[in-house]
Amino acid sequence: MTTARSRDYTLSAIDHHADYFVEHNYEIYEELRAQCPIAHSTEYGGFYFFLDYDTVYDADHDPETFSNAPGRNTPPGESPPQFVPLDTDPPIHTQYRRIGVPYFSPKQAKKDEPYFRRIATELIDEFIEDGEADIVGQLTTPLPAIWILKMLGFDETRWREWVHWMHTMIHDRNSAEAKAAQGNLVGTVFEEINKRRTEGFRDDLLSVIMQGEVDGEPLPEHLIFTYAHLMLIGGMDTTSGLTGNALVSLDRHPDLRERLIREPSMLPKATEEFLRHDTPAQTQGRTVTKDCVYKGQQFNAGDKILLVHAAANRDPRVFPNPDEIDFDRKPNRQIAFGVGPHRCLGANHAKVMFEVMISEILKRLPDFRISGTPEYFGDGGDVWAVRRLPIRFTPGPRSQPNSQ
Amino acid sequence: MTREGYMKVQIDQQRCRGHARCLDIAPDAFDFIDEEDRAIVVDDGVRRTDVAALIEAQEECPEQAIQLEADNVTDPEPEGPK
Numbered sequence: 001m002t003t004a005r006s007r008d009y010t011l012s013a014i015d016h017h018a019d020y021f022v023e024h025n026y027e028i029y030e031e032l033r034a035q036c037p038i039a040h041s042t043e044y045g046g047f048y049f050f051l052d053y054d055t056v057y058d059a060d061h062d063p064e065t066f067s068n069a070p071g072r073n074t075p076p077g078e079s080p081p082q083f084v085p086l087d088t089d090p091p092i093h094t095q096y097r098r099i100g101v102p103y104f105s106p107k108q109a110k111k112d113e114p115y116f117r118r119i120a121t122e123l124i125d126e127f128i129e130d131g132e133a134d135i136v137g138q139l140t141t142p143l144p145a146i147w148i149l150k151m152l153g154f155d156e157t158r159w160r161e162w163v164h165w166m167h168t169m170i171h172d173r174n175s176a177e178a179k180a181a182q183g184n185l186v187g188t189v190f191e192e193i194n195k196r197r198t199e200g201f202r203d204d205l206l207s208v209i210m211q212g213e214v215d216g217e218p219l220p221e222h223l224i225f226t227y228a229h230l231m232l233i234g235g236m237d238t239t240s241g242l243t244g245n246a247l248v249s250l251d252r253h254p255d256l257r258e259r260l261i262r263e264p265s266m267l268p269k270a271t272e273e274f275l276r277h278d279t280p281a282q283t284q285g286r287t288v289t290k291d292c293v294y295k296g297q298q299f300n301a302g303d304k305i306l307l308v309h310a311a312a313n314r315d316p317r318v319f320p321n322p323d324e325i326d327f328d329r330k331p332n333r334q335i336a337f338g339v340g341p342h343r344c345l346g347a348n349h350a351k352v353m354f355e356v357m358i359s360e361i362l363k364r365l366p367d368f369r370i371s372g373t374p375e376y377f378g379d380g381g382d383v384w385a386v387r388r389l390p391i392r393f394t395p396g397p398r399s400q401p402n403s404q
Numbered sequence: 405m406t407r408e409g410y411m412k413v414q415i416d417q418q419r420c421r422g423h424a425r426c427l428d429i430a431p432d433a434f435d436f437i438d439e440e441d442r443a444i445v446v447d448d449g450v451r452r453t454d455v456a457a458l459i460e461a462q463e464e465c466p467e468q469a470i471q472l473e474a475d476n477v478t479d480p481e482p483e484g485p486k
Contacts, residue, residue, distance in 0.1 A: 343422065
């Protein structure tokens, strides 16, 4: 960055939830990494950033030392709920994960592609004649939200409400509005759980979760809730984040856009590269379980760790010229979805949705340009993503007549 | 005669975490067990897959779970028009 803006942070006290982090995250990672691949922050009572590829990768594969049990986030918050499967460790983690995993397989994601394309087409129809849109608010946010609500068996036409609740809870976590949003979300999910208890199970993911068993027992009510809630969090935020971030990159690099239009078969490789370069889920929290030495550094039981997958994806020793977007990068073992037991459950669907959205945008509004300042979510420490992305383009025809 | 260029492919089931990159790169050579969240090798498909694609699948696997070995076995019957 060549901006003259003065630095408003101290390297030894980085707060990943602060405003400055949203704008300077990647500079901060590089400055910290230049000192040490394991960096300490004095914020929140002290915690560590793991920054380089090997340090993050090996910790992801060592759940016995780096635990996902509740309280793993920095700050942990008051009596943090246990989101399953995420906030558990193997071996029980495997049992929780198995309940949902068949519904997120690569084959299922491929089967869902025509559905994603239909939704994308309908959403683009809504603004294609206007020549302008907030592409994040009008396409990349609703598509994954509509899908995950439909998966769970909720009324997907209410996606706007759900998105508002989720975004308020994730990105404005300490506001009074977040409390209200949480109340609405909890209430609505429990309504759905009760409907299935009284009216019988249906062909949907919530029913699958409710019928799932761990150690031969059904999940208690509060874990049915957090399982469903986790699906909503994963579904509603990160895929849109990736797509919005990638659209910013495509706007900055006309050559990349040209290439994708000319060579649509490059899209899967481009997807991996956008995941690497524009990683939406920047960090994952862990708690150290025992006094130990890891990568030459002493840790104590209870220490808080942030595995910074976004920084690992820019590790220059693994990805030469890491800040450059190169669709031909080979190999590209990016870890935006994490590695090891907690690999993102929705990864296959996220990639298909991303590819559908990017290909539909490049087909129907290939000359889009960002027409205002991209607005990021205020807190980028967990999910770093564009909230609003105004664009202009040459208007085009609807693909289906307006049914309204 | 040896089938030069053929490969023996194995997936370390302890390492595979179902990223499914191999299915994208070499769709004939790999299949997926949905319930177990892991990839498996399809032996017939391996023979129909370019060695370059198998190597790429190995190199791109985020868990480094794919092992390749040259499979220079002798064919019992020589190939050719009958």
